[in-house]
Amino acid sequence: MSENNHPVKKVSIICAKGTIEDVYASLVMGNGAVMEGMEANLFFTFFGLEAVIKKRMDKLHTGVIGNPAMRLPGGMRMPTWLGIIPGMEAMVSSMMKKEMDKLDVPPVSEFIELFVAGGGSLYACKLAADMFKLKKEDLSEHVKDIITVGEFYELAGGEGSQIIFT
């Protein structure tokens, strides 16, 4: 590794979308940060809140419509019209989860537990929680608080800190 005079010491990651891949992008970045010994905050807003809603966090789906990168097994591009077949989204989502499990990527709730055990913190966005009529008790017990954007910026500051929007 090259010498780095300005190492990243703290990351604050914003997760604003609720598909499997969006949520995992945030979780992998966050967990990777605590594993490197950095301080890490995860801030869930809008549909990203799905990842911390107790009843739904392990039931996330991936979108099959409007995703031009979606491939069928074998590598052929998945035609958009296939996505409208009932059950297609559930099938693709379950395949994604199975493949991730093979790589020892845990389900969302377990991933969050590992992240918190490593010293990471979770926050939910107040505006989005209000909009979706969510209370603290609807959210995972690992969510420290429901905070405003101003409070988010306050806790995101400090030397060597970065804000990442996934």
Place this chain on the structure above:
Amino acid sequence: MAQKTYAGVTIDVNDEGYFTDPSQWTKEIAAEIAKEEGVELTDKHFEMLEYLRNKQAAGEQLTIRGINKSGIVDVKTFYQMFPGAPLKKSTKIAGIPKPTSCV
């Protein structure tokens, strides 16, 4: 290739200080690397190092989830045992290559 001397033995290491030949490792060597990393080794540490070495020898990916399921310690304790970058530090002390997994 770089070399380092631990407990009077010359070890082949890469430029980050990871062993290139895990068979050169001994417990005495581990204790010296640990000192360099600021870690005081207990029996639990050695149990974990043994686990990591066995997994690596079996060609399995080392992941934080795997540690949690190892039955030796939970992840929270693992972070406390090897403060800073736990998986990087523990594999260095265990005399095995740096893990390549992202989880």
